[in-house]
Amino acid sequence: MMDVARRAGVSSSTVSLYLRKPDAVSPAASQEIAQAIEDLGYVPNLVAGGLAAAGSRVVSVIVPSIRNAFFAETVASLQTELAADGLQVMLGHSEYSEHDEEALIRTALAWAPAAVVLTGLNHSKAARKLLAGGGVPVIEMWELGGQAPIDMAVGFSHAAVGATAARHFAQQGFTSLAFLGARLSQDRRAAARAEGFVAEALRLGLPEPQILNHPAPATAEAGAQLLGLAQASPSEFQAVACSNDLIALGVLFECQRRGVAVPGDLAVMGFGDLSFSSTSNPPLTTIRPSGDLIGREVARLIKACVHGAHPSETARIVDTGHLLVERKSG
Incomplete structure (x- = not known):
């Protein structure tokens, strides 16, 4: 607060008043304070003083979608591991919006969390600046x-997942391929899987696969x-790779409606190995990302930081890999 006051040319008490009652500060002073806060990336500590210790037991976790079963599995695993150490999860949902994610990050930092957990590696410049100067451990997961x-990461290469799918189809003798996805302009991890799929197919000498994108969220519909x-x-197309198992499930349903035999007429692969994948008709070939393992590894890094043992440079990146689960659909 003193840094903001010096930069804005006002007293600390004026900054404090602005943060509590912006309308009580003159427009000119308000403008200078707001600019200083933006320049410095200052975030008020809402749990200062007697509540600071309580704030240090909160871990902020921000995911793109609470409807996505992948992230639900990771958060459940993470929460179970952290609870054993008395750490509580505060969950935020950005709906794949960098603007919303930035707002959630500001809110999280205001509560002086023990750590901030984000999904993916792509964030706005302002968000990266806030996190770099936030003074708390940051773990980016799922990529x-x-x-x-920014600090630590737990996940896997999504381009490598796409390459695995393309290699599998090539080994089956399929040459005409497509990738089916949803909101690929927003879901950058799904887009990376699509790019890896196309790149590997071309490397193997196959015709360039088509990428078909739905503008709405990834659902069976x-x-x-x-x-x-x-x-x-x-x-x-002889074979299609889907951005997740829900998309693949919708493909299987539509194939049944259209009388398209799977895998006789069309091979289908998903991503995620969700609970229905092994019991769909036919059972779905998919790629398992081990969301529960990601949660456990993120928790391990957080607990190490809380206990004063911040991981070394080589231990800050954890590759959880992926696994091809071959079933009957392709």
Whole structure:
């Protein structure tokens, strides 16, 4: 607060008043204080004083979607591990919006958390600045590769997942491939899987796969609609990789409605190995990302930091890998 006051040319008490009652400060002073806060990346500590210790037991976890079963599994695993050490999870949901994620980060830092856990490596410049100067451990989960993490990272390469799917189809003798996804402009991890899929197919000498994208969230309904687009395409696809198992489930349903045999007429692969994948008709070939393992590894890093043993440079990045689960759909 003193740094903000010096930069704005006002007293600390004026800054304090602005934070509590902005309307009580003159417009000119308010403008200078707001600019100083923006320049310095200052976040008020709402748990200062007697509540500071309580704040240090909170871990802020921000996920793109609470509807996504992948992240639910990770959060459940993370919460179970942290509870054993008396740490509590504060969950935020950004709906794949960098703006919303930034707002959640500001709120999280205001409560002086023991750690901040984010999903993925892509964040706004302002969010990265806030986190870099926040003075708390930051763990980015569910993604490795591309840019370096802010602090620590636990996850896997999504491009490698896409490459695994393409190699599997190539080994089955399929040459005409497509990738079916949803909101790929927002879901950058799904987009990375699509890019890895295309790149590996080309590396193997196959024709370039098509990428079909649905603008709405990834659901079974979106999968059914995407299959309709694929069936209407001049290309006759032999195999489709889906951005997740829900999309793949919708494809299977639509294949049954259209009389398309799976895998006889069309091979189908998902991502996630969700609970229904092994019991769908036919059982779904998919790629398992081990969301529970990600949660456990994130918790391990957080607990190490809480106990004063911040991981070394080599231990700050944990690759949890992925596993191809071959079933009957392709």
